[in-house]
Amino acid sequence: MIYLAKKLKxxxxxxxxxxxxxxxxxxxxxxxxxxHLCDSISQMPFTKNSVEVKKNIYEALxxxxxxxxxxxxxxxxKDLYDNKKTETDKLKKxxxxxxxxxxxxxxxxxxxxxxxxxxxxxxxxxxxxxIIISLLIYLFQRNKRIKEKQAFDHxxxxxxxxxxxxxxxxxxxxxxxxxxxxxxxxxxxxxxxxKENEILKALxxxxxxxxxxxxxxxxxxxxxxLSTNNSYLSEVINKHHGxxxxxxxxxxxxxxxxxxxxxxSKYRNYKxxxxxxxxxxISHSAFTIVFKKVTGTSPSFYIKNIx
Numbered sequence: 001m002i003y004l005a006k007k008l009k010x011x012x013x014x015x016x017x018x019x020x021x022x023x024x025x026x027x028x029x030x031x032x033x034x035x036h037l038c039d040s041i042s043q044m045p046f047t048k049n050s051v052e053v054k055k056n057i058y059e060a061l062x063x064x065x066x067x068x069x070x071x072x073x074x075x076x077x078k079d080l081y082d083n084k085k086t087e088t089d090k091l092k093k094x095x096x097x098x099x100x101x102x103x104x105x106x107x108x109x110x111x112x113x114x115x116x117x118x119x120x121x122x123x124x125x126x127x128x129x130x131i132i133i134s135l136l137i138y139l140f141q142r143n144k145r146i147k148e149k150q151a152f153d154h155x156x157x158x159x160x161x162x163x164x165x166x167x168x169x170x171x172x173x174x175x176x177x178x179x180x181x182x183x184x185x186x187x188x189x190x191x192x193x194x195k196e197n198e199i200l201k202a203l204x205x206x207x208x209x210x211x212x213x214x215x216x217x218x219x220x221x222x223x224x225x226l227s228t229n230n231s232y233l234s235e236v237i238n239k240h241h242g243x244x245x246x247x248x249x250x251x252x253x254x255x256x257x258x259x260x261x262x263x264x265s266k267y268r269n270y271k272x273x274x275x276x277x278x279x280x281x282i283s284h285s286a287f288t289i290v291f292k293k294v295t296g297t298s299p300s301f302y303i304k305n306i307x
Contacts, residue, residue: 014044022038022041031065034061035061038061058078058081062081148301149305151297154296159258191235196236198228199228199232199233202228206225213256215282219233254295257275261306268307
């Protein structure tokens with residue numbers, strides 16, 4: 001292969017040299033020598049396969065015969081030259097078109113490949129983002145469930161302790177009845193001890209009668225029902241229950257519905273809005289907020305864990 005390439009290069013150099021010699025003969029008027037040299041060139045193997053060389057030979061022969069005033073041969077080789085020129089022009093155009101097409105195709109292939117790579121990268125990025133988001137959501141939900149379960153377990157302990165406290169309260173109520181006849185009036189914070197005990201007993205009746213389930217209950221309404229004033233009632237609730245009036249009422253409502261959920265399975269099939277209405281709340285959202293504040297879990301989570 002190397003030998004053939006060297007030989008081809010050698011042939012091209014020889015023909016280029018002879019061609020220059022033909023041109024020089026024509027310029028010097030040595031037309032017969034130019035014609036003879038053209039005949040010699042045309043017999044070379046490389047020349048027979050080269051359209052470009054043949055075209056140059058025909059042009060040189062046309063000029064030589066024209067110099068010899070041989071119009072017939074001059075025209076003959078001029079026509080052959082024109083034909084070969086047209087042929088070489090077509091070949092050049094075809095070669096240029098092919099080069100352009102190759103460039104365009106290469107560019108198009110590169111663009112498509114870049115687009116494919118870009119699409120692949122975008123898909124990978126989107127997929128990675130989706131995986132990360134899904135993982136974060138999963139971890140968030142898992143952490144939320146763990147916290148709610150911990151809150152649920154903690155509330156169960158609180159609930160059991162509350163039941164024990166209620167039992168002790170019943171015993172204490174009996175003691176209060178025995179002591180009421182001999183209790184001396186003492187003033188503390190503007191309210192007598194007897195009045196305080198009176199309000200406490202009234203609150204106990206209120207709780208037993210489940211008056212807190214009335215959605216219209218308020219501090220002023222309850223004060224009127226218990227024949228006392230807002231200040232005294234707030235003071236007693238705060239002193240003996242450690243909370244304000246609204247928190248006191250809302251917790252009673254939540255513990256009421258929790259008792260129902262724990263002891264009556266049909267309540268577990270109720271809608272949250274029904275449970276809210278049953279426990280005296282005026283809206284589903286208010287019930288859910290207070291329920292979570294008291295128990296640490298949502299109503300649906302609590303129901304699911306006591307099934």
